[in-house]
Amino acid sequence: VQGFETRGGVHYLQTPGGVVKARAVGIATGGYTSQSLHRELKNRLLPILSNSIVTRKLTDDEIEACGLRTRQVITDTRILRHYYRLLPDNRLQIGSRSAITGRDAPQQKYKDMLVGNMHRKFPALQGVDIDYSWWGWVDVSHDMMPRIHQPDAKETVYYALGYGGNGVMYSAQAGRRLAQWIAGHGQELDLPIFTSKLPYPNVREMVESQAFAPFRRFGQRFLYRWYHLKDEVL
Ligand SMILES: Cc1cc2nc3c(=O)[nH]c(=O)nc-3n(C[C@H](O)[C@H](O)[C@H](O)COP(=O)(O)OP(=O)(O)OC[C@H]3O[C@@H](n4cnc5c(N)ncnc54)[C@H](O)[C@@H]3O)c2cc1C
Structure with missing residues (x-):
């Protein structure tokens, strides 16, 4: 899916082979989620x-x-x-x-x-x-917790994301919950992983992640060096 727009409650998903019309969209794109796929996901995953x-x-x-x-x-x-x-x-x-x-x-x-x-x-x-x-x-995800969520109650777009390196078993369970929610049973899911969005890191980092997203990898490089030092030397 290279992008989608919503008109009159219908989602039009652009793919290389054509446009798919959908009443609901479930996003389960893992670490391959592009920054531009949906506004609710921009900068919410690392x-x-x-x-x-x-x-x-x-x-x-x-x-x-x-x-x-x-x-x-x-x-x-x-x-x-x-x-x-x-x-x-x-x-x-x-x-x-x-x-x-x-x-x-x-x-x-x-x-x-x-x-x-x-x-x-x-x-x-x-x-x-x-x-x-x-x-x-x-x-x-920025709090290391996954989310199965509908970020905007007015829009039939849902996601199951944020497993870190622990998603083989969990994503299968999350897929079942995602389907349950899309089928109209979301009200039965009341744990925080269902009721809250994938968070931004915090206000400061939110500003930074919006404005300085291209530089995140520099920060990660620095952190990896620091963690290596803590793990192996200090
Ligand atoms: C090297 C490695 C080792 C791992 N080891 C473990 C482990 O031991 N235990 C464990 O629990 N987890 C492990 N994981 C993590 C686990 O693989 C993931 O958490 C899990 O696969 C997530 O499942 P998913 O279905 O959410 O996403 P994925 O399996 O990542 O699937 C996402 C899919 O979405 C597709 N996609 C992305 N963007 C679009 C788009 N715009 N349109 C259409 N399709 C799109 C991708 O092509 C991909 O097929 C490991 C991961 C890696 C990379």
Whole structure:
């Protein structure tokens, strides 16, 4: 959807193949939400790049040498966290943050950084092949909480967004709630994640995010350096 306008209560969605007419629109575009898709979403999400790798199948000895005694999901306590788990077929999956910009994301160094961090955690995995790796955008909201919401009661536009890096399970549940709401049962949903909009960070940052949006990535770059310092040095 490259844009839409609403006339007489009907939404006209512009797509490369033509215009789709709709009575209601549910937005579930995750970290790929463009700034111009809808006025209610401008500057309310910070897309962050996330990176994931999966090793080849590990042997029992390697698993023992890593001290992995559980298949539960694990996270460390860094600000720039790593999250990992032993998959059912004995591969290790581990993920963390990636580059700042999409242009930089395909660079080998971000994969190498994650592989290096895996080696620091599990020295026994030095040299183990990486069978899969991927990266993508996640949709971080400014209070780290998702929202399933109709931002303007006069308009039949709804969204389910803001899962950060935790949306695989949650987005399926949110999709069900979004459909329920579009079907006219929104009044049954009265938790804050249903009743409030995706927030701006705060008044100061709201002004900044409107006026200085192009510079957000500089701020993020600085924050990543600072968090790295706190995680690894201080
Ligand atoms: C590397 C990586 C690792 C992750 N690991 C985990 C994990 O271990 N556990 C977990 O819970 N979550 C994880 N996540 C996050 C999880 O993938 C997302 O939270 C989840 O996929 C969000 O689902 P969604 O349906 O809301 O959006 P998405 O799956 O992002 O789908 C959004 C869709 O909208 C489409 N779209 C965007 N704009 C438009 C438009 N204008 N018109 C039409 N279509 C549009 C996109 O093409 C995309 O297909 C990870 C993400 C990444 C990138």
